[in-house]
Amino acid sequence: xxxxxxxxxxxxxxxxxxxxxxxxxxxxxxxxxxxxxxxxxxxxxxxxxxxxxxxxxxxxxxxxxxxxxxxxxxxxxxxxxxxxxxxxxxxxxxxxxxxxxxxxxxxxxxxxxxxxxxxxxxxxxxxxxxxxxxxxxxxxxxxxxxxxxxxxxxxxxxxxxxxxxxxxxxxxxxxxxxxxxxxxxxxxxxxxxxxxxxxxxxxxxxxxxxxxxxxxxxxxxxxxxxxxxxxxxxxxxxxxxxxxxxxxxxxxxxxxxxxxxxxxxxxxxxxxxxx
Numbered sequence: 001x002x003x004x005x006x007x008x009x010x011x012x013x014x015x016x017x018x019x020x021x022x023x024x025x026x027x028x029x030x031x032x033x034x035x036x037x038x039x040x041x042x043x044x045x046x047x048x049x050x051x052x053x054x055x056x057x058x059x060x061x062x063x064x065x066x067x068x069x070x071x072x073x074x075x076x077x078x079x080x081x082x083x084x085x086x087x088x089x090x091x092x093x094x095x096x097x098x099x100x101x102x103x104x105x106x107x108x109x110x111x112x113x114x115x116x117x118x119x120x121x122x123x124x125x126x127x128x129x130x131x132x133x134x135x136x137x138x139x140x141x142x143x144x145x146x147x148x149x150x151x152x153x154x155x156x157x158x159x160x161x162x163x164x165x166x167x168x169x170x171x172x173x174x175x176x177x178x179x180x181x182x183x184x185x186x187x188x189x190x191x192x193x194x195x196x197x198x199x200x201x202x203x204x205x206x207x208x209x210x211x212x213x214x215x216x217x218x219x220x221x222x223x224x225x226x227x228x229x230x231x232x233x234x235x236x237x238x239x240x241x242x243x244x245x246x247x248x249x250x251x252x253x254x255x256x257x258x259x260x261x262x263x264x265x266x267x268x269x270x271x272x273x274x275x
Contacts (some may be wrong), residue, residue: 001248004052004162004198007045007075008038010267011226014243014252019224023248024192024199026168026221028213029228034239034258034265035202037073038228039164040066041264042200044075047086052161052198055154056088059142059170063090073264084158089150091142095170098140141174144188155195163192167202169214182217189221212244223247229255233273241267 003018012018019025027035039056046052058066066088132145147165154160165171168185175181192199201222204214212219212227219225224247229240241258243251255275258267 005045005050006038007041007049008265008267010256010258010269011038011241011243011265013269014241014256014267015224015246016250019198020246020248021198022193022196023223024189024201024221025224025226026201026203026213026219027226027228028203028205028218030205030207030230033228033230034260035204035228036061036066036069036166037260038226038265039166039200039202040070041075043086043162043164044070046162046198048075051085053085053158054087054162054164055151055158055160056086056164056166057091057147057150058088058166059091059095060167061090062092063088072262074262075264087154087158087160089154091146091150094137094146095142098137098142143171143174144184144191147171148188148191151192151195151197155197161197163197163199165199165201167204168218169203172203172215172218178215178217181215182220185217185221219245231255231273231275233257238273240273241265 002021003012003016004021005018006012006015027038029035043054043056046054056066061069133149136143136146151160151163172181175184201218203218205212205227206214212225222245225244227242227244229242231238231240238257239260240255242255243253252269254272256267256269257271257273258265260266
């Protein structure tokens with residue numbers, strides 16, 4: 001089985017050499033647990049070392065914010081950004097433009113959005129991709145069909161092999177019921193597998209919710225699920241990582257502490273935490 005290195009040695013050890021190729025991995029955890037950093041390392045490993053162009057789709061943080069965050073770490077080789085091997089796509093501006101606007105904008109408003117795209121470092125041609133995406137945008141949402149159009153466009157333009165969606169929790173806000181969200185998630189999962197990409201999707205966990213994910217359904221579409229945590233260990237908060245499930249492969253299922261250093265995430269694979 002072909003493996004995809006994550007850029008985090010300890011995580012690759014827990015997964016017997018990396019993620020199975022062409023699978024979907026969900027990364028969940030509370031705010032501040034390191035979800036975006038883990039996925040940035042995964043994208044940079046592909047773009048910088050493994051010759052696998054990566055697309056990082058951000059629905060919350062701006063390109064400037066992510067680039068500034070990258071600058072804090074030693075794996076911050078910016079050459080892939082300049083060469084096109086790492087594309088960071090900011091859809092936060094689009095969500096902001098759509099939020100709180102009335103329905104039925106019409107094509108004139110859509111033309112305004114197409115023109116605004118480049119100022120947010122986004123090639124917006126893909127937004128003209130068909131009735132599904134037009135219907136979503138005109139109704140004021142950035143949903144899964146919008147993501148599909150963006151993924152298809154950048155895969156064709158840059159030969160994308162790795163994809164990060166940060167975060168699916170932001171997309172889920174647009175769906176009115178868990179059943180509708182689950183249906184759309186499963187359809188999106190089939191879309192991703194048909195593109196033969198190695199995918200990481202981020203979602204949040206909510207303390208006391210009784211589920212490892214924001215909506216309680218995201219993990220059903222994923223082949224693998226990596227759970228990050230912030231645990232109180234003898235009065236000290238520690239960041240933790242656990243591979244909760246992984247199809248097609250064995251894996252270490254223990255809870256391990258990790259640190260965030262100048263090198264990014266460093267997992268202590270020899271220490272197991274019990275709760």
